[in-house]
Amino acid sequence: MNKFYVTTPIYYVNSHPHLGHLYTTLIADTVARYKRQRGFDTFYLTGTDEHGVNIERAAENAGLPVKQHVDGIVNEFKTAFSSYEFTNDHWVRTTDDYHKRGVRQLWQRMKENGYIYKGKYEGWYCSNCNEFYLEAEAGAAPDGTLNCPVHERPLDRIAEESYFFKLSAFQNRLLELYETNPNFIRPESRRNEVMSFVRGGLNDQSISRVSVKWGIPVPDDPEHTIYVWFDALSNYITAIGYGNDQFGGEEHYKKYWPADLQLVGKDILRFHTVYWPAFLMAAGLELPRTVFAHGMWLSGGRKMSKTLGNVIDLAVLQKYFQTDAVRYFCLREMVFGQDGDFTYEALLDRVNADLASGLGNLASRTLTMVKNYCDGEIPAPGEANAELKDHANEVREAVAQAFAVFDREFDQYNFSRGLEAAWSAMARVDKFISDAKPWDLAKQPNGREALNLVLHTASETLRHLAVLLVPVLPVSTQAIWEQLGESGQVSEVAPATLKWGGSSLRGAGARIGEIKPIFPRLEKKKIMDEIKQDESASQAARSAENAPIVEAAPGIAYINIEDFTRVELRVGEIKTAAPVPKADKLLCFTVDVGEPQPRQILAGIAQYYEPEKLIGRKVIVVTNLAPRKLRGLESQGMILAASIGEEGRPVLAGFLEEVPNGAKLK
Ligand code: ME8
Numbered sequence: 185m186n187k188f189y190v191t192t193p194i195y196y197v198n199s200h201p202h203l204g205h206l207y208t209t210l211i212a213d214t215v216a217r218y219k220r221q222r223g224f225d226t227f228y229l230t231g232t233d234e235h236g237v238n239i240e241r242a243a244e245n246a247g248l249p250v251k252q253h254v255d256g257i258v259n260e261f262k263t264a265f266s267s268y269e270f271t272n273d274h275w276v277r278t279t280d281d282y283h284k285r286g287v288r289q290l291w292q293r294m295k296e297n298g299y300i301y302k303g304k305y306e307g308w309y310c311s312n313c314n315e316f317y318l319e320a321e322a323g324a325a326p327d328g329t330l331n332c333p334v335h336e337r338p339l340d341r342i343a344e345e346s347y348f349f350k351l352s353a354f355q356n357r358l359l360e361l362y363e364t365n366p367n368f369i370r371p372e373s374r375r376n377e378v379m380s381f382v383r384g385g386l387n388d389q390s391i392s393r394v395s396v397k398w399g400i401p402v403p404d405d406p407e408h409t410i411y412v413w414f415d416a417l418s419n420y421i422t423a424i425g426y427g428n429d430q431f432g433g434e435e436h437y438k439k440y441w442p443a444d445l446q447l448v449g450k451d452i453l454r455f456h457t458v459y460w461p462a463f464l465m466a467a468g469l470e471l472p473r474t475v476f477a478h479g480m481w482l483s484g485g486r487k488m489s490k491t492l493g494n495v496i497d498l499a500v501l502q503k504y505f506q507t508d509a510v511r512y513f514c515l516r517e518m519v520f521g522q523d524g525d526f527t528y529e530a531l532l533d534r535v536n537a538d539l540a541s542g543l544g545n546l547a548s549r550t551l552t553m554v555k556n557y558c559d560g561e562i563p564a565p566g567e568a569n570a571e572l573k574d575h576a577n578e579v580r581e582a583v584a585q586a587f588a589v590f591d592r593e594f595d596q597y598n599f600s601r602g603l604e605a606a607w608s609a610m611a612r613v614d615k616f617i618s619d620a621k622p623w624d625l626a627k628q629p630n631g632r633e634a635l636n637l638v639l640h641t642a643s644e645t646l647r648h649l650a651v652l653l654v655p656v657l658p659v660s661t662q663a664i665w666e667q668l669g670e671s672g673q674v675s676e677v678a679p680a681t682l683k684w685g686g687s688s689l690r691g692a693g694a695r696i697g698e699i700k701p702i703f704p705r706l707e708k709k710k711i712m713d714e715i716k717q718d719e720s721a722s723q724a725a726r727s728a729e730n731a732p733i734v735e736a737a738p739g740i741a742y743i744n745i746e747d748f749t750r751v752e753l754r755v756g757e758i759k760t761a762a763p764v765p766k767a768d769k770l771l772c773f774t775v776d777v778g779e780p781q782p783r784q785i786l787a788g789i790a791q792y793y794e795p796e797k798l799i800g801r802k803v804i805v806v807t808n809l810a811p812r813k814l815r816g817l818e819s820q821g822m823i824l825a826a827s828i829g830e831e832g833r834p835v836l837a838g839f840l841e842e843v844p845n846g847a848k849l850k
Contacts, residue, residue, distance in 0.1 A: 185224070188445075191447065194419050207478075210510075215594075228271060250398050282428035287414070290467055292403055297468065305390040306343035307342060311340065312334070314412045316390065321333055346392050368461075368472075374453055378458065390411065392408040392409065442470040460475075481523075482525045497722060504528075509534075512534070512539060513530075513535070516603045532706050538607060540705040543610065543649070547664050550643055553622055565640040566633030572634055580684055582609045590602040622638045644686075647668055647670065650664045662675070663700070669694050750808075756776060758775055761773050761799055763795060770790055771789055784820055803838060
């Protein structure tokens, strides 16, 4: 039997679960279900990444022993995921004992093979990323220190004894791997990105810390703990029995490794396609077959982040949307591999259009007609006229086509296209029903044969679609299966064993089950209003945690620090300035705000400043204001000025000391 091993990243327990985590896990679940249904001996792994200085600090802040703190967050993840019908075979935790044993064994193998050595490391370290940055990569903070390019918080200068991994020795082997195995990194655009990074040269990597206590001690040198990424990446082999007796150990590991599909977000691609294969090469182990980097869910066009307050809350999602609706939306809406914007409006529209009016409606109209016109028994196909028979055959062919396309696309992880194929078969049968008008046939004295053919064809389409769609819609397809009067688990029916007409072979007297709505239509406006209320309640709860200690004076609406941090203010330098034709008040500037290209910004200060005198001046720019057009010109930010007197004379804000362009104000 062919095997299939699929993994997700293991999630950091330093933040709470959100839609992004759910997404990767549900993609992996769909793939695992899809493979199982097609006869693969499948192993599906997910889990949590629980070591590192951040987690130690978070526990300290919470006043809890670290293990107790992480147990709480792991539970939160498991609870948040529990209503999505995930079928993971295991949940790995990096604090599990068997994992620690496996990590140490991997370390020892790499060391014996000469790829780990002891040295001294000095560099700029971000404790949020758990990564060192080169000075060139870091941003300058206003006080002259360096900022993490991701978190925009000061980097720590760390000098310590450290173990190093000889990553530099693997540059050629990695390039050869990418070239000879085009499927190792997918999609293609990501592969090119990684190849150019590796071509740029690889430095040896520090893989231990003496400053971090909450980690796995280095074998024979317990002053050091193993770098969290080394620890975390190893989970993919330790969880299936490498270096320990988990699931029987070695034999189980050998059965499933190498992984067939490692799903990751594009944010952690480099770790999985440069470090991870190099570690495995260094230990003499096989390499995963495919690392697939999917895109990110954005919210309001921006990366989801707690600071911006735009994270999609899983509790809200679960309150208003059925399991299958969320699963379907995530797979259908986002082109796998690209970024996608998440909005509740789009989710509601998809559910209503594709699930309520599509699959749900097909199920209820077909079953209701079987109940009303055929006494609840799915009829055998009747001997209808040639034209109707041709149309019924076309429906059958459309279903066969949907099966072929669905598999072809899912094998390539093109989920959204696979689903489109199923929905086009649905559209075909809908048209067949509408054209044949079974409600009229039922009234005609000689319409019985035609009616039977229509309802047989519709029921068979439904039965086939239930089998096809079970990896994506596990709950509703089972409901459809039971309402059709079928027994057992639809997920256990292999598509290859399905036969058209199978339902009429269920034996005389077999009846459909009780008809219940599968996807009730959602009232968009009402639900959107409720969601907004829930979101502002949770926003208020969050704000209350940071509530100011003074009462607002009359006339002052206090904001909290989160509100303030939503406005991005940066130092800019005016590079060019010119009047705008036919606009007395406007000047058009290009301003260097520390980005590769200067921004074009318009300001209504022409009556008070001569443009040429402003060149070289340092100003404060709001850099995250949505661009807008003024007199046909796009303004990509706002320059701050005091507004004086009744006429509102502008006085540009500036600095008395030297400041670098792009420095953030906070
Ligand atoms: O990086 N859209 O953990 P993490 C889509 N512990 N997916 C998203 C997402 C978004 N907006 N946000 C997060 C870590 N994800 C490490 C991994 S693996 C050996 C160690 C998903 O909790 C996506 O899969 O930050 C991303 O790669 C992962 O969560 C990052 O999870």
